[in-house]
Amino acid sequence: MAGQLPKSPLAPAAFPALPRIAGMRISCIQAGYKYKDRNDLLLVVFDREVSAAGVMTRSATASDEVEWCRKCLERENPTARAMVVSAGNSNAFTGKRGKAALDLLTGSIANALTIPRETIFPSATGVIGEPLPAEKAVNVLNDAIASLGSATLKEAALAITTTDTFPKGAGSQTEIVGTPVSISGIAKGSGMIAPDMATMLAYIYTDANIAPAALQTLVKDAADQSFNRITVDSDTSTSDTFLLFATGHAPHEEITDPADARLTAFRTALNEVAIDLAKQIVCDGEGAQKFISVRVNGASTDLSAHKIALSIANSPLVKTAIAGGDANWGRVVMAVGKAGEPADRDRMTIRFGETLVAAEGAAVDDYDETPVAAHLAGQKIDLAVDVGVGDGQAEVWTCDLTHGYISINADYRS
Numbered sequence: 001m002a003g004q005l006p007k008s009p010l011a012p013a014a015f016p017a018l019p020r021i022a023g024m025r026i027s028c029i030q031a032g033y034k035y036k037d038r039n040d041l042l043l044v045v046f047d048r049e050v051s052a053a054g055v056m057t058r059s060a061t062a063s064d065e066v067e068w069c070r071k072c073l074e075r076e077n078p079t080a081r082a083m084v085v086s087a088g089n090s091n092a093f094t095g096k097r098g099k100a101a102l103d104l105l106t107g108s109i110a111n112a113l114t115i116p117r118e119t120i121f122p123s124a125t126g127v128i129g130e131p132l133p134a135e136k137a138v139n140v141l142n143d144a145i146a147s148l149g150s151a152t153l154k155e156a157a158l159a160i161t162t163t164d165t166f167p168k169g170a171g172s173q174t175e176i177v178g179t180p181v182s183i184s185g186i187a188k189g190s191g192m193i194a195p196d197m198a199t200m201l202a203y204i205y206t207d208a209n210i211a212p213a214a215l216q217t218l219v220k221d222a223a224d225q226s227f228n229r230i231t232v233d234s235d236t237s238t239s240d241t242f243l244l245f246a247t248g249h250a251p252h253e254e255i256t257d258p259a260d261a262r263l264t265a266f267r268t269a270l271n272e273v274a275i276d277l278a279k280q281i282v283c284d285g286e287g288a289q290k291f292i293s294v295r296v297n298g299a300s301t302d303l304s305a306h307k308i309a310l311s312i313a314n315s316p317l318v319k320t321a322i323a324g325g326d327a328n329w330g331r332v333v334m335a336v337g338k339a340g341e342p343a344d345r346d347r348m349t350i351r352f353g354e355t356l357v358a359a360e361g362a363a364v365d366d367y368d369e370t371p372v373a374a375h376l377a378g379q380k381i382d383l384a385v386d387v388g389v390g391d392g393q394a395e396v397w398t399c400d401l402t403h404g405y406i407s408i409n410a411d412y413r414s
Contacts, residue, residue, distance in 0.1 A: 010283035010291050010379060010399075011166040015154045018171035019182035021205040023047050023247030025149040028159040031136045034088030034126060039159040041137055042085040043109075043144045044203075049079035049119060050247045053215035055223045057240035063092035064102045065122045069241060072118050077212045080245055081119040082109060084137075085160045085201065087188075091124040091132035101134035108138045112145055123201055123241045125188065126162050157186040160201055164188050164284055170276035174269040177262050179252040181208045185273050189232075189281035202227060202242045202277055208266060209248040210255050217258035218270060219244040226274035229306075229396045231313050232285035244270075282397045287404020290322060292397065295384045299392030304341040306394040308387060311339035319401035322383075325376040327369055329358045336385060347388025352376065 024046050031041040054073055056066045072078055084105065091098045102122060110117040124132055151159075157167035171184040189200030210218070223242050248254070255263055283291055294313045299305035312318055315335040321328040329350045336343050346361040353375035356364050375381065381400075 005163065005165045007165045008284045008288060010288060012280065012283075015157070015167055015169050016171060018153045018169055018184040019173050021182055021184055021247060022207050022249035023050065024205060024245075026151040026153065026156050027144045027148045028151040028155045029140050029144045029147065031086070031140055033086055033133060033136060039155065040087040041140065041144065042087075042156050042159045043082065043148070044084075044156070045082045045113065045145075045148055046080060046245070046247060049081055050245050051210055051212045051215045052078045052080035052119075052121065052243065052245055053212060053219040054121075054241065054243040055220055056242075059240070061093055063090055063124060064094075064099050065091060065124045066241060068102060068106070069121050069123070069243070072121060073216070075118065079119055079212065080121055081115040082113060083121040083123070083203065083243065083245075084109060085122075086124040086126075086132060086137065087160050087162055088126040089124060089130055089132050090126050090128050091130075092128045094129065094131040097131035101132040105132070105134040105137055108134075108141055112141055121243055123160075123243075125160065125201055153184055153186055157188070160186070160188045162188065163286055166280075166284060168277055168280040168284070170273045170280070172269040172273050174265045176208060176250065176252045176255070176266055179250050181206060181250045181252075181266060183208075183266075183269055183273050185277055187277040187281060189284070200240060200281065202274070204242075204244045204270070204273060204277075206244070206246050206266075206270070207249040208246050208255075209250055209252055210246045210263075210266075214256055214258040214260070214263075215244055215246055218263070218267060221267070222271050222274040225271045226278035227281075229394075230278045230282050231310060231396065231398050232282060232288070242274075279397055282399050285399035285405075287402040287406075288399035289402055289404075290379055290381050290400040292319075292322060292381045292383060292399060293395060294398065295382070295393070295395045296387065297384070297393045298347075298386035298388045298390060299394070300342045300390040301392040302394055303392070304390075305387075305392040306396070308336055308339045308341050308343070308385070309394045309396040311335045312383065312385065313396050313398035316401055319398065322376060322381055323400035323402050325373060327352050327357060327372040327376060329363070332383065332385060333358070336387060341387075342389045343387035344389050347386075349386045349388070351382075351384040353382050
């Protein structure tokens with residue numbers, strides 16, 4: 001967890017200065033779920049019902065918190081008054097006790113704030129199979145409410161961490177019809193990261209005035225551009241949640257159509273924030289020493305390119321070769337072949353960085369491995385493959401696989 005594991009060498013130099021979002025107050029407090037001497041409960045309260053949107057894990061063993069949020073989002077014009085995150089315990093696969101814990105937590109928040117339970121969005125992250133000790137949160141709930149407005153987004157990002165080695169935040173300022181609009185987001189994630197909607201937990205807030213239905217289209221598009229393009233270990237969490245809240249405090253006319261041209265700049269900025277957060281998750285991959293971009297071109301479709309890129313990015317053989325600085329392009333060939341997508345072996349090309357290492361079904365004659373070795377010795381690795389059958393293209397992001405991943409996960413529950 002943050003503060004106990006060595007900080008990732010790929011971490012940003014500092015947490016960014018994020019724009020303040022009008023209409024929300026933050027509180028971070030220590031409930032004592034699992035960790036000692038740190039906050040592990042995040043409470044965000046909105047000053048009125050705000051537009052809510054999100055995408056959740058497709059896992060068949062999703063937590064009760066995920067199911068709860070999904071039901072909230074299925075309401076017509078879903079709105080939010082609060083969100084709460086518990087760190088250290090995912091409350092997944094916990095049966096009736098897990099459901100009772102969630103009911104206790106959301107019911108207590110609803111009663112304390114006098115708000116509808118269906119406007120509360122809960123998340124939990126951490127160990128699977130242990131019921132959430134919600135009574136610990138209830139015991140500090142009054143203190144959490146009393147301190148609303150005292151915490152920053154950086155403190156919020158820290159409070160939701162588990163095996164993360166640094167807090168993750170990103171923000172942007174843009175405009176809608178000439179009105180300044182702010183976007184700020186936080187995320188957590190380090191292991192059990194694979195794209196199947198979004199990855200781990202991510203929350204983005206904006207003061208834009210956007211109706212829920214339009215916001216839902218925007219959040220899905222943002223997930224596809226960011227969290228659905230990353231993988232650390234190919235394992236999809238039971239708790240994956242990506243939520244977007246729009247407080248409506250920016251003084252522009254409400255936008256109800258996601259295709260409205262007035263949202264063009266906002267959509268770009270939102271996607272950039274989501275991509276920034278997603279890449280930070282990869283940079284904090286458990287044991288990661290290298291950030292890897294995998295680009296696939298020449299596929300039959302963009303979807304086919306995406307599947308091939310993920311096959312490469314998820315390959316333990318590819319990831320360990322890069323960890324060791326080995327330009328083993330044969331492992332890339334293997335990963336392309338097992339993807340189950342169209343590819344022309346004799347037209348395929350493979351590049352490490354700027355260097356073409358394989359083409360026309362074989363290694364490039366007399367290619368110089370010196371620049372490849374230098375590229376693989378760095379922290380940012382570019383791997384590009386053209387499979388030679390069409391115009392489809394995609395890019396995904398991953399990290400190398402080191403001994404650190406085993407060390408962290410071998411004793412995760414301790």
